[in-house]
Amino acid sequence: MGLTKPHKRLLITGADGQLGCALREESVQFSNYEFVFATKKMLDITSKASIQNVIEAHKPDIIINTAAYTAVDAAEKDSDAAYALNQEAVRLLAEVCDQNAIALIHISTDYVFDGMASIAYTEEVVPNPQTVYGKSKLAGEQAIQALDTLTYAIIRTSWLYSAYGHNFYKTMIRLGKERETVSVVDDQYGIPTLANDLAKAILQLVTTLGYAHRGIYHYSNSGKATWYAFAKAIFESLEMETKVLPVSSEAFPTVATRPKNSILNCTKIVDTFGVSRPLWNEALQHII
Ligand SMILES: NC(=O)c1ccc[n+]([C@@H]2O[C@H](COP(=O)([O-])OP(=O)(O)OC[C@H]3O[C@@H](n4cnc5c(N)ncnc54)[C@H](OP(=O)(O)O)[C@@H]3O)[C@@H](O)[C@H]2O)c1
Numbered sequence: 001m002g003l004t005k006p007h008k009r010l011l012i013t014g015a016d017g018q019l020g021c022a023l024r025e026e027s028v029q030f031s032n033y034e035f036v037f038a039t040k041k042m043l044d045i046t047s048k049a050s051i052q053n054v055i056e057a058h059k060p061d062i063i064i065n066t067a068a069y070t071a072v073d074a075a076e077k078d079s080d081a082a083y084a085l086n087q088e089a090v091r092l093l094a095e096v097c098d099q100n101a102i103a104l105i106h107i108s109t110d111y112v113f114d115g116m117a118s119i120a121y122t123e124e125v126v127p128n129p130q131t132v133y134g135k136s137k138l139a140g141e142q143a144i145q146a147l148d149t150l151t152y153a154i155i156r157t158s159w160l161y162s163a164y165g166h167n168f169y170k171t172m173i174r175l176g177k178e179r180e181t182v183s184v185v186d187d188q189y190g191i192p193t194l195a196n197d198l199a200k201a202i203l204q205l206v207t208t209l210g211y212a213h214r215g216i217y218h219y220s221n222s223g224k225a226t227w228y229a230f231a232k233a234i235f236e237s238l239e240m241e242t243k244v245l246p247v248s249s250e251a252f253p254t255v256a257t258r259p260k261n262s263i264l265n266c267t268k269i270v271d272t273f274g275v276s277r278p279l280w281n282e283a284l285q286h287i288i
Helices: 018-029 046-059 072-077 079-099 134-147 170-180 195-206 227-237 267-272 280-286
Strands: 008-013 033-035 062-065 103-109 152-157 181-185 216-217 243-247
Touching: 008 018, 008 046, 008 181, 018 033, 018 195, 033 103, 046 079, 046 103, 062 072, 062 079, 062 195, 072 079, 072 134, 079 134, 103 134, 152 195, 170 181, 170 227, 181 227, 195 267, 216 267, 227 243, 227 280
Parallel strands: 008 033, 008 062, 062 103, 103 152, 152 216, 181 243
Antiparallel strands: none
């Protein structure tokens, strides 16, 4: 049940989002695939009819689901909306994939963990989400895993950024233009992940993904940072003179608790699919 035939057709949901845009950019390097980029307007994954219509029209071999409810703080007050997209819509999509022998690549998050571990999280660590966002994303993972005949890969990532959408990189650039000094948290650890590097890894993985590969995989760039270190590197890369002040998490109370440790151990995806993980601070120099 390997998926190695040429001209596989890939359908990307949430195509206007951050990762969707990165996949669109990287798709030019993968001429052996046909791509269908489905924006929310074209495909609403909360609607079974919408999913079925788009599948009927485009007959994809693989669906890459980047659509999600990603507003971590807003989710605390709007859990119905978070679960509707991150659990129920994922269940619908996975069931339709299963019924039509379509493989599913789904994106998840380090927020499924409690962030209290002292070492990097492997796929074997039992999740313990502390936020509505994390709980809803875990519920989505479980909906996929419940389908015994589905070919799937769930890829958890962390600290995603790019030139598109809302993310830390863009927030720092905006603040850096407005202020001389920016205070940034220095006691939360993670690995910034350039959306284009994740997109490349996903498209590389698609080449060999088969039923035997069903499972969860972690992917991020490599190295280690705090938000403070990330902010400093962003300003340096852009030759901005903004000063960065390290502060503790207590200085920045948020509605949803942020994990202290977001570092994912990515050995499994490298060993299984041979994807590359550039150092996060080198990846930062390649942002488009
Ligand atoms: N950002 C991070 O730091 C981070 C970290 C770890 C994991 N992740 C995961 O990575 C994945 C991609 O994240 P991202 O940053 O690319 O997210 P994003 O920029 O928020 O993109 C999500 C896209 O989904 C669309 N969407 C919303 N509701 C939809 C629906 N009913 N049907 C179809 N599309 C819908 C959104 O459209 P509208 O904007 O028009 O609503 C948006 O274009 C998500 O699964 C996320 O949970 C993200």
